Amino acid sequence: MGKQKTKMYATMKRMITLKDQRIKEKDRVKKQVKKKIDPSKIKEKEVPKYPSCLFFQYNTQLGPPYHILVDTNFINFSIKAKLDIVQSMMDCLYAKCIPCITDCVMAEIEKLGMKYRVALRIAKDPRFERLPCTHKGTYADDCLVQRVTQHKCYILATVDRDLKRRIRKIPGVPIMYISNHRFNIERMPDDYGAPRF
Numbered sequence: 001m002g003k004q005k006t007k008m009y010a011t012m013k014r015m016i017t018l019k020d021q022r023i024k025e026k027d028r029v030k031k032q033v034k035k036k037i038d039p040s041k042i043k044e045k046e047v048p049k050y051p052s053c054l055f056f057q058y059n060t061q062l063g064p065p066y067h068i069l070v071d072t073n074f075i076n077f078s079i080k081a082k083l084d085i086v087q088s089m090m091d092c093l094y095a096k097c098i099p100c101i102t103d104c105v106m107a108e109i110e111k112l113g114m115k116y117r118v119a120l121r122i123a124k125d126p127r128f129e130r131l132p133c134t135h136k137g138t139y140a141d142d143c144l145v146q147r148v149t150q151h152k153c154y155i156l157a158t159v160d161r162d163l164k165r166r167i168r169k170i171p172g173v174p175i176m177y178i179s180n181h182r183f184n185i186e187r188m189p190d191d192y193g194a195p196r197f
Contacts, residue, residue, distance in 0.1 A: 050171065064095035066096070069154045070128070070157045071158035071160060078178060089157075092176065101131065102132075104144075141162070155185070156176065
């Protein structure tokens, strides 16, 4: 019996590099000439642009009536704590509050099914302002982060830790949350009458 030929794996054809002498001059890789760095030249630095409404991370666009973006779990937790959303928001901020709900959050509540029908009825309350979404997909967290980044006039109401962590990285956005059976607010300027607990 003769020796059986086995197929060689991971073999490549030998190729000429672009620096090879056999390649014509026009097809070769051009040698890069290093530019000398002038030490006296002014260095340009890219600085992130912040909106004009922020002054030392103090948001000048916030003011009564407050527009509060509501998350799905905020509605669910306020039902568990037996809190009326609009009234509790007014008790927290001592001013008129307009709860806003996006299409993504509404879709998320509708997907939860019959168990969360009370949350759906609260979300369809006429006191809630409905905000249309133009982006693809229905992931509410990304939608809320994007909206808060673009427009600094919102307060975000959420109980979700991951979303809170993402929002804290954005300057000038207060976060409303539930603790001790009442609404509290975080990162709100001291001028506004929001109690600190």
